[in-house]
Amino acid sequence: MTLLLAQAAIGTWCWRIRRGCERSLLAVCCGLMLAASCFAASDDSARKPCRDSVDSYLGYKISNVRIVTPLSIRTPLSFLFGSQKKLGDEFDALLQRMPVKKGDPFDRAAHNAAMEMLFDRYAEKLVSPGERIRVAFTTFRFEDCDDVARTISISYLVYSTEFLYFASRIFEKPGDQITRSLAPGKLENPDSLANTNNKLLPQPFAGYDRAREVFGGAKAAFNTENGIINKVDLGASGSANSATADFNLAGAKDFAAGFLSHVDWRMGYNYFNLPSDPNQLKAGTGLGQIFGATRPIGSHDLTFRFGASVEGGNRQSELPVSITDPNVAQQLGYGALKAYLGATANHDRRSWTASYGLQLSSDGDLGLNYTKHIFDAGYRLRYLWREHRPFRLEAQFTAGAIRTRGKPVPVAERFFGGNKVRSFIDGDDWIINTAPIIRSFPQNTFNLVGSNLPIGGENFFSANVTLSQPVWNFPAVPFQISQEQIVRDALGGQLRTARVATVKSYLEEEPGYVTLNKALLGDAAPSDGPPSGNLVALSQAVDQVEEKLAAIGRQNPPSEVSDAIAAVSDEPDLGADLVADSKDAIEAARTDTSAFKAKVRELIAGSNTRKGLIIRLITRLDNVVDALRRAPLPAAAQDLGNTVSTLKQISTSMEPQVAKLLAIGKVDIALYRPVMAVVKTDASDDDIDGVVKQIAATVEAIKKRANTIPNTGRAALLQPADIKLPKPLAVKLRDGSDSVSAFLNSQFTQETRDLLKAYKDTEDPPDQLLRALISELNRLISGPSLFTDDRFSDADLTDATEELAGSNPQGAALIGLNRSLLAESFPREISKSQLDDALDPLDGFVKDATDTLSSLDGFESSDADDVRSAVHQLVMGFGDLSPAVTASISSEVRKLQRPLTNAGLQTEAQALLAENAKLTSLQKRARDAFNSIPLTKLEQQADRDIAYAARSLDVIFREINLVEIAPVVTFDAARIGPGVSPGFGKTHYGLGAGVRFSIVTLDFTAGYSFNLNRQPTEPRGAVLLSMTISDLFR
């Protein structure tokens, strides 16, 4: 598996760095290799290669059945995945229920049922709020295939981000959590892997920093749902020359509606003692804090965040030199009021953040000693120039200043830079950097403002850029799935369905709908007046019908009456049981809110293909009443007739209300006239419909000419690659079950016929047989015309081929004819030509466009959402995930230029290009017209919901990798000031390189950054080490 190459690459890189004296990186590299081994593709047991064909293993005995996930693999990191046992138990239970069992003969129906069971399991799963998104992909593979013993093993492979989410939560820093979910919310399922309530969650950690050297520590958190305080967390770390500790009590509240999304608060204490070569900075701080965030606003999800903190304690430093500046103090009391406001916004694969923080500080008394101003801004970009290889740019700019008021500022409060972020408010999920970041300096060592004066600065700025580009990746969704056109097209269809369903669900919350819903449901209490037009009355009437029909049946009525009653319970043509179906529909409408509208429609209004159930029931009951009268059974006829009249009254009074209900949210079709004027209009051919027809005609002309084109056209002999499905072809030619196969078989040499006779279906045809068949078919293609009416009567020949057959072709055209005859007789098995294969995708898209355009005939009488879906599919699409059909046509036309030119079809290539230019222009006009259609608020909300789902699908299918390796380049510029000696207070530059190893969204980065213009006492550089979560699902 290629993952082993990743291990080798990391190992080689580590060895080189070891020669450069950074031994500490070895520890990091070993960690990366362990992580890579977690995702080694298979366990160590030997595997015999198995065939792809499922049919070839039918009847084999199943020697083992497994369900395999990434967490099934035992690795040194298994202890982190405490859910392994939980998942193992769950999958054991699933295996018990699966229809595929060890020891049974392998059966396709059972295998399909097993796949469907796994599919349904993940379709039912809910997303935990903090998770935001869940993806599950299932497939299978055969293992241990033994054709002699006729045994196989089957592994059902499950890849789900459910496991990875839990794993990433272990590593998740608070600052990442807020970007994954603005409101983590409750985790309802106590068994959910992501449920962290009432659990102590210890997280050990270790690291290395040139300043702190090797340090280690632990964090622990305890979450509970109850009370104002619902989280307690504490942490500590230490090394030979440093220590940190913190303790916090926190609470949070989420808001279901309104401007605010989330507020949390905390009280606590934190302490740090950190080296700042040659200084030592110490602080102890008690704090009370509150933070919050708004809901996303607008199409760019603009979100505002705010926070405030009241703090008190002390600040100390241990400088080895004395300070003469009266504005700087080594030890001082500390009191501060901090506040900040920030915002984030996203668009596509870009995001922006900006924050401003203000700190008002004293030395512990009530006077104001100094103020701090901080500005922090960031920009993140992922540019997907190639699927699953996003180029990443991260840029950050930070600046700060301290304004004194003639009173001293503690050294520990000044600006010390380095490779570690110092948060403006400790413990806040929203990280605002409050110190210059320059990754070529260890933590707090960017501190010189003068010769021998490591006291930090009063002002600073820093600008940081990180670039990375994956060079190796293992995509989350395999290419053979994600590149299949039908999968992409179906995703587009699903998203369009989702939009319709979402609008429907929003409409059901509208006041008008709710009122009609209540009126149609009716009051359970019976009334004495005339029957009401509601479901209660309808239910009673249908019950009476059922009783009366049963009573009539018990009296052994004449056959005409019995037949009429039978037609009620088994409706001719449609097969409905009209009474039972009506009762079920009424019950469903009364109990299932989501099905109310559909059931009421089924009962009363019906559809364009069948009338409502009640209408049809009434018609059948009228027949029963007529039969009773003719029987003659006048009393029964009268009795039933009265009930039918009641039913008619109820149905008649319900009809207008149901019509109103169905009309809620209907969009005026006239709004679509401007876009239809571009897409399809009778007024002119200068519309998308006209251009598509021109392109289709050009493609047909190319296909016609292909008959005489050698090499890539149809006047070319068969190559092995032209046999698309060798096995079914061999079977057909062996069995001669149709006239063409029988004829061809009769023309083969005895040797070839013997090879065919000996061929068994259970495996793919051997090379010798394939070579023989190709040779024989080419001999026949090169000979006289194969065509006779009788021989090809069952084949679906194109008009062009039939025309060619009747024209007595010679030379290249004759070869083209014979090949076309074979290809059209075996359309799935034999390729028509390389040129036809190249044209196939364009042909497919043109056909899609033609079908969609024909569905828009007479659009004025259609529903607006029908027209909308068709136009969306035609001209809008969902970006590169599921492109518009016209965009796909354009793309294929461009791809075809070279093959057409190479085949000598320059004129046709130019014609296609010209038609494509027209199509592109019309598509743009159509898109503008589509985007100008006014939308209701509900539609706008639905579009926002679906846009988020589409973006997420786009990331899953086109970007996300299970594992990824990317080289990283960093560049930093930073300055602290003011300099008090010449040569100080200047801008420093750092240039670094490293490698990032990512598991889904979890990034490990390691490298080294060099100081480009260091002072003699400053370090050469510093190690880059980080672990972050990249939030791809914004």
Add this chain to the structure above:
Amino acid sequence: MGKCKEFSINLAVLAPSNKRQFSFGMMRGCIDDNTPLYAMIFVLRDLINGEFQDRVKVKVTVGPTFNDKAEGLMKRGLNAAQLDFLQGPLTSRMNRLNPSNSEVADPRMNQLGQELLNQK
């Protein structure tokens, strides 16, 4: 056309409002090595009284008689009338089928499938 290989993919997304979830699923089954069958499921769930409950659930199976209209439905998506037809007569018929009848084998289901394609 290459060999048919079974797979399924499910995506569940929590909308930014945190009150709504969408679940999309697609499954490819195979009748034989060369004949695919597609099933798609879409579920919309709303947060009601602190729990996510199904509001809309749509499951569509396309194939094995993989005709052009069915493929067109899969690519274009369902309209509101088709959604109602699925929840209405199609669900009613499915509830009538006993476990030994398959949806594919029942002629009334095939008829309803054809009607679904023609809903406007």
